[in-house]
Amino acid sequence: MYSYQRLFDFSHKIFLSMGCPAEDALSATETLLSADLRGVDSHGVARLVGYVRLWEAGRINATPTVRIVHETPSTATVDGDGGLGLVVAPKAMQIAIEKAKNAGSGWVSVKNSNHYGIAGYHAMKALAHDMIGMSMTNASPLVAPTHSLERLLGTNPIAVAIPAGEQPPFVADMATTTAANGKLEMLQRKNLEAPLGWIQAADGSASTNPNELKDGGALLPLGGDTGSHKGYALGAVVDIFSAVLSGANYGPWVPPFVSFLAPPADPVGAGIGHFFGAMRVDAFRPAAEFKQHMDHWITRFKTSKAKEGQQVLIPGEPERLFTEQRLKDGIPLLPPVVKDLEVLGEKFGVQL
């Protein structure tokens, strides 16, 4: 187990070593580690070395000037200047929140960015302002649209965070695929088969082999066998809001996260794209009234009659329990992740 503070100090020093300004290094660290706290191990400190490699390859700008390039009272397009998504995204979400203060809602599309950690973290930034937060991003193409043999979409997550009163907030954060890529990676490590409906082989046939993506296979959109056209449509909306609105790369042109794969030679935009939203709840009805009804909604669903031995969960509940536990007991890291971090620490003269 590694304490949150220990991983925070380590990651912070690494980002400083990359040349990130002090405030950006803090923001990147908090954003990255929110994944470990929420139990999304694939997107947290395990990816630190990946971000560093992209920077070493000259594909991340450690000192970006993030700026608005187009705007209206309730919208903005932001150029991330090739910065870490971990740095660009919090700045863009803050712009959405400021717009919402004045116009009731704020919507920000971002180009020229990189991977931004977990979607839910950014959406949750709205909660402290009594706002509903939304966050989505496109990502490297791993997913075949319904009937396609090609990987044209990323796992393109959508997050929605909604404040409540006495109850903890409602926080949905989901890939628009049946299973996130991180879950496949876990099956690969453990040498287990995947359920039907998660992946297809290169010829489009159903597969349970978690290594299928290495042989030309693809992840399947949410809905699996009987409804994948819905997951495809959702993933497509994320791609269009994040990249066609902003001027980022979309579909199969989204650059890969891993530094050993070159970005496409014929980009259709700049970097990867995100989309953020913030709506003041009191732009619709008094906040106290809204929160009282959210508490009522949450309580009714949470206490509904469940299958034997099960209970109905509110979106965000499992992640909140992870956070409580990991802040207390520490964060478990797999041996290969620890090894990666140690090598990284040696390179920069930072102790894990």
Add this chain to the structure above:
Amino acid sequence: MYSYQRLFDFSHKIFLSMGCPAEDALSATETLLSADLRGVDSHGVARLVGYVRLWEAGRINATPTVRIVHETPSTATVDGDGGLGLVVAPKAMQIAIEKAKNAGSGWVSVKNSNHYGIAGYHAMKALAHDMIGMSMTNASPLVAPTHSLERLLGTNPIAVAIPAGEQPPFVADMATTTAANGKLEMLQRKNLEAPLGWIQAADGSASTNPNELKDGGALLPLGGDTGSHKGYALGAVVDIFSAVLSGANYGPWVPPFVSFLAPPADPVGAGIGHFFGAMRVDAFRPAAEFKQHMDHWITRFKTSKAKEGQQVLIPGEPERLFTEQRLKDGIPLLPPVVKDLEVLGEKFGVQL
């Protein structure tokens, strides 16, 4: 086959007979029949008699005063005054579009309404203004959240319409369940089994019986066996945006569409709720640039390598082909639907 014009004239006269003002009767007719044109037979003229019965039961106000009760530059809450959703929704969508003209985007939550036809029709209203349109609504509870034995959510659809240039627009319109209720009704009529993952029995076990809902069963959220928590979260977001933001009934309190079932005795709000959005594409980048990239996006996906005998479709493509065909060849109606309409016509002295 019944021509669009014939069904239009008939429905229009029925709405006028209900006492709808002339303009509302036209709007309701166009909204209702958009479902028949787009191939969503369950939501079109087949439901006309259902709307009339609700009006006869005093649960629909034929002469509503639809008004804004709360607003900011980019948002509004609308009270539908108990009107037909077919009348209230177009007015609310128009408010979203007007807000977007001034503020870049417009977002409208609606209370005190009724069923509004197909979600996609309302979202598509934005297209002529070079805007992205969004539309969602809650509905009578038929869906059990993951692990629940209770029906707490409707099929709560989400529609997103995105303009393109040379290409037809992208129009996603989907229930947040694996299968819409209309598809179950088709299986019931044909006495066929449902695929696994669509429904559960009263005890929560998997079922293929399309009549299961009559015995306490429930529809399942999008994602089926391996990912229904995502469909549940999406359906919940639709419910909260449509009803907790506006002050409509939510979750299990949403009143039923059928007049023979009484609304819950302990309402938590007024009527059913909708949520609409409009975003000017030139609130993010010049419209011509956006459309050029949308054309590129659509072409790339449409021409991607597909499984043998299949092709990759763009959301909205099948519905557009239905519209072209049905405007030309007419709209097929099932014998029981024709019978219903004839009885309705006799009652109001209107010839089908």
